[in-house]
Amino acid sequence: MTDPFDDTYFMRRALQEAEAAFEKGEIPVGAVIVVENRIIARTHNLTELLNDVTAHAEMQAITSAANFLGGKYLNKCTLYVTLEPCQMCAGALYWSQISKIVYGASDVQRGFKTLGTTLHPKTEVVSGILAEEASALMKRFFIEKRNLN
Numbered sequence: 001m002t003d004p005f006d007d008t009y010f011m012r013r014a015l016q017e018a019e020a021a022f023e024k025g026e027i028p029v030g031a032v033i034v035v036e037n038r039i040i041a042r043t044h045n046l047t048e049l050l051n052d053v054t055a056h057a058e059m060q061a062i063t064s065a066a067n068f069l070g071g072k073y074l075n076k077c078t079l080y081v082t083l084e085p086c087q088m089c090a091g092a093l094y095w096s097q098i099s100k101i102v103y104g105a106s107d108v109q110r111g112f113k114t115l116g117t118t119l120h121p122k123t124e125v126v127s128g129i130l131a132e133e134a135s136a137l138m139k140r141f142f143i144e145k146r147n148l149n
């Protein structure tokens with residue numbers, strides 16, 4: 001029997017968050033943080049609503065998970081995020097000592113890999129989970145945005 005709580009399962013939940021961002025006119029990036037198959041944080045990008053360039057999905061997920069756990073380190077947690085984290089988020093994830101990062105689509109322009117940002121040495125990285133869905137949502141967002149202007 002296959003594990004129903006696999007990376008694809010949780011990435012679907014992150015994608016639901018990205019869709020919620022899309023509905024609000026936010027760049028559609030969603031994230032969830034999971035501990036032992038339990039979602040302890042679910043967030044999406046809120047840079048427009050909060051008028052804050054640091055309000056990326058991952059940043060809020062880190063804060064939310066730490067609040068939930070009552071401790072600042074996320075070394076037993078897995079982050080699922082629909083888009084490759086940027087430098088800022090990768091930096092924050094470094095400090096969180098997060099155990100694992102699973103991301104969907106690559107961000108060749110702003111992603112931490114292109115820009116050479118290092119993660120915590122103990123952080124495992126998995127990429128490409130539901131990448132097509134995540135990038136299709138991003139593309140649809142920018143096409144609709146262009147058509148509104």
Ligand SMILES: [Zn+2]
Nearest residue numbers: 056085086089
């Ligand atoms: Zn970011």
